[in-house]
Amino acid sequence: MSDKARGALVIIGGAEDKRGHMQILREFVAKAGGSHARIVVMTVATELPIEVGAEYVEVFESIGVADVRTFDVSSREAADRPSACKAIEQATGVFFTGGEQLRITTLLGGTRIDAALHSGHEQGLVLAGTSAGASMMSSTMIVDGRAETNPRIGIVQMAPGMEFIDGVVIDQHFAQRGRLGRLLSAVAQYPHHLGLGIDEDTAIVVTGSTLEVMGKGAVSVVDAGALWYSNLGHLREGDPLALHGVKLHILPAGYRFDLRERQPLKERSAGSGQE
Amino acid sequence: MSDKARGALVIIGGAEDKRGHMQILREFVAKAGGSHARIVVMTVATELPIEVGAEYVEVFESIGVADVRTFDVSSREAADRPSACKAIEQATGVFFTGGEQLRITTLLGGTRIDAALHSGHEQGLVLAGTSAGASMMSSTMIVDGRAETNPRIGIVQMAPGMEFIDGVVIDQHFAQRGRLGRLLSAVAQYPHHLGLGIDEDTAIVVTGSTLEVMGKGAVSVVDAGALWYSNLGHLREGDPLALHGVKLHILPAGYRFDLRERQPLKERSAGSGQE
Numbered sequence: 324m325s326d327k328a329r330g331a332l333v334i335i336g337g338a339e340d341k342r343g344h345m346q347i348l349r350e351f352v353a354k355a356g357g358s359h360a361r362i363v364v365m366t367v368a369t370e371l372p373i374e375v376g377a378e379y380v381e382v383f384e385s386i387g388v389a390d391v392r393t394f395d396v397s398s399r400e401a402a403d404r405p406s407a408c409k410a411i412e413q414a415t416g417v418f419f420t421g422g423e424q425l426r427i428t429t430l431l432g433g434t435r436i437d438a439a440l441h442s443g444h445e446q447g448l449v450l451a452g453t454s455a456g457a458s459m460m461s462s463t464m465i466v467d468g469r470a471e472t473n474p475r476i477g478i479v480q481m482a483p484g485m486e487f488i489d490g491v492v493i494d495q496h497f498a499q500r501g502r503l504g505r506l507l508s509a510v511a512q513y514p515h516h517l518g519l520g521i522d523e524d525t526a527i528v529v530t531g532s533t534l535e536v537m538g539k540g541a542v543s544v545v546d547a548g549a550l551w552y553s554n555l556g557h558l559r560e561g562d563p564l565a566l567h568g569v570k571l572h573i574l575p576a577g578y579r580f581d582l583r584e585r586q587p588l589k590e591r592s593a594g595s596g597q598e
Numbered sequence: 599m600s601d602k603a604r605g606a607l608v609i610i611g612g613a614e615d616k617r618g619h620m621q622i623l624r625e626f627v628a629k630a631g632g633s634h635a636r637i638v639v640m641t642v643a644t645e646l647p648i649e650v651g652a653e654y655v656e657v658f659e660s661i662g663v664a665d666v667r668t669f670d671v672s673s674r675e676a677a678d679r680p681s682a683c684k685a686i687e688q689a690t691g692v693f694f695t696g697g698e699q700l701r702i703t704t705l706l707g708g709t710r711i712d713a714a715l716h717s718g719h720e721q722g723l724v725l726a727g728t729s730a731g732a733s734m735m736s737s738t739m740i741v742d743g744r745a746e747t748n749p750r751i752g753i754v755q756m757a758p759g760m761e762f763i764d765g766v767v768i769d770q771h772f773a774q775r776g777r778l779g780r781l782l783s784a785v786a787q788y789p790h791h792l793g794l795g796i797d798e799d800t801a802i803v804v805t806g807s808t809l810e811v812m813g814k815g816a817v818s819v820v821d822a823g824a825l826w827y828s829n830l831g832h833l834r835e836g837d838p839l840a841l842h843g844v845k846l847h848i849l850p851a852g853y854r855f856d857l858r859e860r861q862p863l864k865e866r867s868a869g870s871g872q873e
Contacts (some may be wrong), residue, residue, distance in 0.1 A: 473800075522748050562850075564852030571841075587840075589827055
């Protein structure tokens with residue numbers, strides 16, 4: 324159960340490249356064992372499991388993975404059948420598609436599949452998720468919220484996530500959808516959590532307590548732990564937030580961040596792999 | 599020439615309310631003398647000077663200003679005629695409409711009107727500008743740039759502004775158009791300048807070295823002076839920026855900021871007026 328044994332997390336800000344070099348999806352496959360990987364595409368978030376599942380199967384096969392299967396869950400009963408866990412237990416990587424994060428947590432949370440994912444992850448199972456599949460990774464997740472607004476009370480809805488990573492709140496499609504305001508609204512309420520705003524076609528690869536960025540855009544790390552003043556105490560729904568002293572780091576591909584120390588690492592990683 | 603004598607600046611992030619309570623435009627009028635104000639609506643930024651001018655004349659008249667006139671300049675020769683300055687010299691407030699900020703600086707910069715605006719401002723003339731009229735206020739201004747992207751080299755075009763306020767770079771329509779990336783790209787190159795991202799229907803009123811926020815949204819103050827690392831030194835056009843340790847303050851209506859100390863003031867102002 325040490326950090327070494329845990330599987331990597333590949334958390335993607337949505338709209339990752341599926342036709343070109345597919346750098347992010349290739350990295351997920353590499354982490355999960357390359358051509359020997361056994362990949363489960365988990366479509367629970369989407370209401371179009373067949374179409375979305377088929378697309379990812381094609382992608383992963385084109386990358387050279389022989390063993391790819393889709394997995395959909397449409398009821399908690401189904402997620403609680405012992406037989407349902409077999410695919411997870413045999414997988415080396417599970418990929419969560421986009422859709423709605425609340426579908427993931429409400430269908431899987433507390434079921435046997437949830438337990439299988441966690442115990443697998445502790446023993447090296449690599450987990451990846453894009454868009455909704457990214458948001459659900461944390462202990463507290465953003466469910467929904469208004470974009471392109473200044474931070475306000477009540478514009479962001481939070482809920483418990485799947486708890487694969489602690490101490491962060493993740494937002495996706497970050498720069499593309501102007502989501503700084505909603506991520507700030509979230510972390511202002513949970514200043515002990517770091518806000519990670521992941522752009523489209525951009526991912527973080529988390530190993531131990533270090534994350535490394537890859538892909539086209541950047542990750543905005545919003546640290547409200549440094550706040551020396553906010554007006555959160557006495558606001559009503561819709562009121563604008565005042566926040567003094569937020570720390571902001573912009574990390575493009577190759578840059579790393581120490582989640583425990585809440586500090587960017589200065590040196591870039593040499594290659595794609597990292598400890 | 600002391601701070602006391604200088605006129606206030608009312609710098610508006612665009613799309614200010616012109617039909618409802620018109621709080622921001624009323625504040626400009628109040629600063630410029632209320633019903634005794636002599637307002638010049640400067641339409642040099644827009645290619646529709648007649649329509650835009652007429653709209654603001656109607657607005658300011660509805661607020662109770664008897665003496666409102668529009669002023670358009672379509673050539674540098676016109677801006678350099680001694681007679682052109684008369685309206686400016688007699689005004690108590692000049693309002694710059696939206697349009698293109700480069701039209702303002704290229705048509706007015708260095709002309710007699712430019713000089714008249716500056717000498718008037720030193721003696722109490724109140725200056726206001728919205729959108730393009732906001733951007734041009736600073737010494738270095740954002741001319742254009744990509745929105746909804748992470749910070750990158752070359753996505754933001756800068757040029758000299760009209761120099762009514764030092765030490766800041768202003769962006770407008772800030773949250774609404776997802777402009778964090780471009781403002782960060784700008785201040786990363788000029789870390790001694792504070793980035794002021796002003797939302798729509800939101801304004802800063804600058805008196806002396808203090809700004810106060812008013813309106814519906816917020817002002818995002820981006821302070822790259824705190825940067826402890828950036829990769830700016832060795833990048834090519836289009837490359838993503840890495841920025842470690844940006845300071846970010848979110849200031850909604852009533853909050854104030856000391857531009858000289860680069861610090862938010864904790865206490866909100868009691869009313870609309872301030873020293």
